[in-house]
Amino acid sequence: MSWIQESKLKWYETLAVNVLKCGSIPKHVAFIMDGNRRFANKSGVKKIEGHSKGFDKLTEVLHWCLLLGVNEVTVYAFSIENFRRSEEEVDQLMSLAREKFKRLLEEKDKLNEHGISIRVIGNIGLLPADLQKLVVESMESTKSNTEAVLNIAFSYTSREEMTHAVREVAWGVQEDLLKIDDITEDLIQKCLYTRHSLQPDLLIRTSGEKHSPLPKKLTCPGGPEEFVRRETTANKRKHGQDREVSQQNGSERISYKKPDSDTSLDLSDPFIVSNLC
Amino acid sequence: MGILRLLYVILHFFITYIHNLHVALSELVDRIKPVIKDRTYHWPADCHVLLTATTVKLGANIKDESLLLQKIGSELKRLDKLPIHVACLLTETDVNIDRMIVIIQWFVSMGVYCISLYDHEGCIASCQDEIKIKLKGLVENLPNGLRSKSIAVYKGFVKKEFFSSDSINIFLMNHYDGKSLFTQVAQRIVDELNYSQIDQSVVEQAINQFYPKEPELMVQFGSLLSNTTLGYSPWHLRLTQMMRAPNHTRLRVDHIVSTMLEYGSCQQRFGK
Numbered sequence: 001m002s003w004i005q006e007s008k009l010k011w012y013e014t015l016a017v018n019v020l021k022c023g024s025i026p027k028h029v030a031f032i033m034d035g036n037r038r039f040a041n042k043s044g045v046k047k048i049e050g051h052s053k054g055f056d057k058l059t060e061v062l063h064w065c066l067l068l069g070v071n072e073v074t075v076y077a078f079s080i081e082n083f084r085r086s087e088e089e090v091d092q093l094m095s096l097a098r099e100k101f102k103r104l105l106e107e108k109d110k111l112n113e114h115g116i117s118i119r120v121i122g123n124i125g126l127l128p129a130d131l132q133k134l135v136v137e138s139m140e141s142t143k144s145n146t147e148a149v150l151n152i153a154f155s156y157t158s159r160e161e162m163t164h165a166v167r168e169v170a171w172g173v174q175e176d177l178l179k180i181d182d183i184t185e186d187l188i189q190k191c192l193y194t195r196h197s198l199q200p201d202l203l204i205r206t207s208g209e210k211h212s213p214l215p216k217k218l219t220c221p222g223g224p225e226e227f228v229r230r231e232t233t234a235n236k237r238k239h240g241q242d243r244e245v246s247q248q249n250g251s252e253r254i255s256y257k258k259p260d261s262d263t264s265l266d267l268s269d270p271f272i273v274s275n276l277c
Numbered sequence: 278m279g280i281l282r283l284l285y286v287i288l289h290f291f292i293t294y295i296h297n298l299h300v301a302l303s304e305l306v307d308r309i310k311p312v313i314k315d316r317t318y319h320w321p322a323d324c325h326v327l328l329t330a331t332t333v334k335l336g337a338n339i340k341d342e343s344l345l346l347q348k349i350g351s352e353l354k355r356l357d358k359l360p361i362h363v364a365c366l367l368t369e370t371d372v373n374i375d376r377m378i379v380i381i382q383w384f385v386s387m388g389v390y391c392i393s394l395y396d397h398e399g400c401i402a403s404c405q406d407e408i409k410i411k412l413k414g415l416v417e418n419l420p421n422g423l424r425s426k427s428i429a430v431y432k433g434f435v436k437k438e439f440f441s442s443d444s445i446n447i448f449l450m451n452h453y454d455g456k457s458l459f460t461q462v463a464q465r466i467v468d469e470l471n472y473s474q475i476d477q478s479v480v481e482q483a484i485n486q487f488y489p490k491e492p493e494l495m496v497q498f499g500s501l502l503s504n505t506t507l508g509y510s511p512w513h514l515r516l517t518q519m520m521r522a523p524n525h526t527r528l529r530v531d532h533i534v535s536t537m538l539e540y541g542s543c544q545q546r547f548g549k
C-alpha cells in the first residue's frame with residue numbers, strides 16, 4: 001500500500017479537521033504502534049499480516065496528520081529489544097521493511113511534491129546491509145524537503161541513542177575538536193539522533209494498554225509532553241478529536257517552558273557515512 | 278467562507294467546553310469514589326489470588342490501614358511484584374508536605390523502602406529540611422518491625438558509597454538531576470575511555486554507581502486524564518510502569534492499594 005494516502009475524507013471527518021484547526025495543533029506527534037500481533041490473533045490472521053495492516057493504518061494516520069497541519073511525526077517502528085523475538089518473526093519484519101522502503105523510493109516524487117522529509121533514527125548498523133542502503137537512500141532522496149518531517153525510529157532504543165551521543169562526544173575529544181569541559185547537556189543533546197527534532201508534544205500509544213511502561217524510548221530531555229493511550233488502530237479518527245482537544249487544554253494546565261531546540265551544530269554527515277560502510 | 282469559519286470556531290468552543298466539564302466531573306467523581314470492598318485480581322504466573330481487602334473507611338484508624346498495606350505488600354513480594362523503587366511524580370504546582378509524608382508512610386508499610394519524590398520545578402527538593410523533620414515523626418507510626426530502620430533523605434542522585442540499602446531512602450528530585458547526572462557520567466567516561474570502547478554496558482555500569490536506580494513503578498499524581506514524565510531522568514525510565522493517581526492532596530489509601538494491585542497484575546513483555 002502506498003505511503004501517501006490521497007483518499008477523500010468523509011464530511012464529518014472534514015468537519016472534525018476544520019474544527020480542530022481552530023485551536024492549537026501540536027507541532028510534533030509521536031506514535032508507538034503497539035498491538036499488531038494482538039490484532040492478528042483477534043482476526044485470526046498471521047502476525048505478519050497484523051504488522052502489514054498496522055502499516056496501512058499508519059499511512060492513513062499520516063494523511064490525517066498532514067491535513068491537520070502537524071509538521072512532524074515520529075513513529076516507533078522497531079526497537080532493538082524486538083530483535084529478541086523469534087528469528088522467523090524478525091526476518092518477516094525485515095522483509096516487510098524492505099518492501100515498504102522500496103515502495104517509498106518508488107514514491108519519492110510524491111513525497112517531494114508534499115515536501116515530506118524522511119529521517120530514520122536508530123542504530124541502522126544493526127540492520128541487514130541491503131536494508132541499510134534502502135534506508136539511507138530514502139533519507140538522501142528526501143532530505144531537502146522542509147514542509148513536514150517523518151521520523152521513523154527503526155532499530156532504536158533511547159539508551160542506545162544516549163550511548164551513541166556519548167561515543168560521538170568521545171570521538172570529538174579524541175580528535176581534539178572538543179575538551180572535556182565542553183561536555184554539557186546541550187552538547188549531548190546535539191549529538192542525539194533526534195537533535196533536529198522538536199520535543200514531541202503528544203505521544204500516542206495504540207492498542208488500548210491501560211498502564212504501560214514508556215517503552216525504551218523517548219530520550220528527548222525534559223519537557224512536558226502528554227501521552228495518551230488510545231484504543232485500537234481501527235477507530236483512531238474519532239479518538240483523535242478527543243486527544244487533540246485534551247492536548248490543547250493540557251497545554252494550558254501545564255505551564256512549564258520547553259527548552260528551545262538548537263540546530264547550529266551539524267554532526268549528521270559522519271553518522272550517515274559511517275553507517276554506509 | 279466567513280460563515281463556515283465562524284461555525285467551526287463555535288463548534289470548537291463548544292467541544293472544548295464539554296471537554297473541560299468532563300475533566301471537572303472526573304475529578305469530582307474521583308473525590309467521592311467509594312472505598313475498596315472485595316476485589317479479585319488476576320495475577321501473573323498462572324496463579325489466581327482472591328484478595329479480600331478490609332473495608333477501609335475514610336479516616337480509619339492507622340492500625341487498620343497499616344495492616345492492610347502490610348498484607349498487600351507481602352502478597353506482592355510473594356509474587357515478585359513488589360517494586361524496589363517507586364518514583365512519585367507530582368504534576369501539581371502546590372505541594373502539600375504533610376500529605377506526601379503520609380503517602381511515604383503507606384509505601385513504607387507495604388515494604389517499599391526506596392522512594393523518589395519528583396517535581397519539575399524542584400518545590401519538593403527545596404523543602405528538604407522540613408521533610409527530614411516530619412519524617413522523624415513517621416517512624417512512630419510504622420509497624421513494629423520497621424521502627425528500627427533509619428530514614429535518609431537525599432537531594433538528587435547519590436553515589437553508591439553514601440547510600441545504605443538498610444535504611445529507608447527518600448530522594449528529592451527535579452528536572453535538572455537526570456540531565457546533570459548523565460553529563461557528569463559522560464565526562465567521566467570520555468576522560469577514561471577511548472570512543473571505540475564505549476558501549477551501552479559501560480554507560481549502564483557508570484550510571485549504576487549512583488542511586489536511586491531505575492524505578493519499577495512511577496506513580497503520577499494529579500494527572501487524571503493523561504500522563505507526562507515531566508523530565509524525569511530519561512535513562513532511568515527504561516522498563517518503568519507508569520500509573521496515574523489522583524491529586525496527592527486528595528489521595529486515599531484505597532487509591533494506593535488499587536494502584537499497587539494493578540501493578541502487581543500487569544504483564545511486561547520486554548519487547549518480545
